[in-house]
Amino acid sequence: MFTTEENIPNLNYKYNNFHFSISEKENESEFDIKLKQAWEKAQKNGIFRYVLNISNWRILEGPYKLLVQLNPDRAFRRRTPEHITTMLQPFDSTKFNFTRLPKSEIMFKIENEDNSDIIAVNVSPIEWCHSLIIIKYLQCLPQSVTQYSLQKAIEILLLSSSPYFRVAYNSLCAFASVNHLHWHLYYLKHNMLLEYIDVQPYQDSLFLLENFPSKGFCFKLSSSKKIETFVSSIFSLVNYLQKHQIAHNIYVTRAKTINSEEIYDDVRAYVWARKSHVDVKDTTLFNPAVCELFGHISIKTEEAYQNLTETTIVKILDYVTKESYLLIKKDLHKIIQNQMTKDGI
Numbered sequence: 001m002f003t004t005e006e007n008i009p010n011l012n013y014k015y016n017n018f019h020f021s022i023s024e025k026e027n028e029s030e031f032d033i034k035l036k037q038a039w040e041k042a043q044k045n046g047i048f049r050y051v052l053n054i055s056n057w058r059i060l061e062g063p064y065k066l067l068v069q070l071n072p073d074r075a076f077r078r079r080t081p082e083h084i085t086t087m088l089q090p091f092d093s094t095k096f097n098f099t100r101l102p103k104s105e106i107m108f109k110i111e112n113e114d115n116s117d118i119i120a121v122n123v124s125p126i127e128w129c130h131s132l133i134i135i136k137y138l139q140c141l142p143q144s145v146t147q148y149s150l151q152k153a154i155e156i157l158l159l160s161s162s163p164y165f166r167v168a169y170n171s172l173c174a175f176a177s178v179n180h181l182h183w184h185l186y187y188l189k190h191n192m193l194l195e196y197i198d199v200q201p202y203q204d205s206l207f208l209l210e211n212f213p214s215k216g217f218c219f220k221l222s223s224s225k226k227i228e229t230f231v232s233s234i235f236s237l238v239n240y241l242q243k244h245q246i247a248h249n250i251y252v253t254r255a256k257t258i259n260s261e262e263i264y265d266d267v268r269a270y271v272w273a274r275k276s277h278v279d280v281k282d283t284t285l286f287n288p289a290v291c292e293l294f295g296h297i298s299i300k301t302e303e304a305y306q307n308l309t310e311t312t313i314v315k316i317l318d319y320v321t322k323e324s325y326l327l328i329k330k331d332l333h334k335i336i337q338n339q340m341t342k343d344g345i
Helices: 030-044 072-077 147-159 227-243 290-294 302-307 310-342
Strands: 002-005 008-011 056-059 067-070 106-110 117-121 131-134 165-170 182-187 200-203 206-209 216-220 248-255 266-273 296-299
Touching: 008 030, 030 106, 030 117, 067 302, 131 147, 147 165, 147 182, 147 227, 147 248, 147 266, 165 290, 200 310, 206 310, 216 227, 216 310, 227 248, 227 266, 227 310, 248 290, 266 290, 266 310, 290 296, 290 310
Parallel strands: 008 106, 067 296
Antiparallel strands: 002 008, 056 067, 106 117, 117 131, 131 182, 165 182, 165 248, 200 206, 206 216, 216 266, 248 266
């Protein structure tokens, strides 16, 4: 799977490297081992803006099992996010972008036609092995999902045999901090409600997430059978959101068909249409970005960490997602039909 060129390992994988069913007991794949080694080496070499230190964490009392973590370093020592006011904001070469990354931050090149897909460390980590999948980075694409990038993100998740490996995406106006196409990956070693929560069937691989504070849409790999069908289904909704300039977040996680079983036998992709971050006035407690919508809340200050309740978070997540969710749900059948027509189905 790995070869080395110019001191940067090449990641070359095939279908038989994917793990579709994995145990709750964490068994590391070759990809997991190499990723952790490279990330830990970068941390040891002082490449990060801070050494990851989750100084405290707890599961809040209440039905949603929300995980809150105190991580003030990420709040106050990360690079200042790019000022983004519209989803149509073009790539700006004068601003920070990933073509400026030093080689020391690039862990792998993902082998393709031009070796322009890379995995790099996130120098302001939110969790263990927090890294970036940067797609065709030399083409300087803005932060807008392509079907190719979505497929790559899901394939990278399938290379891991850890149930705690996650992949996530923030659109422009949904707390993306760099306008250069990228996805996040990290390990979150906690069992999360959205790995197994009941979702309402809608059509084929599409389900509705309504019994959780962040209202959204869920796609199941098990209902698609093929990776390409899974990707196409997700992209049909995401592309609609992009064309209509609706801010959104995407979170991909391992999932269980039966929670009481030890086997993670599915993959879920959650898509949230949401208010633009420009319209979210109060972010003093936390930024309601993709991890937070999933139930992983990164808290900025000790005071907020000590005083935060599930009720407060529920109100924020509901405010951010509910209105947009209901608007999209109303047009959902039409969105799907239009996509099926385009695909010739």
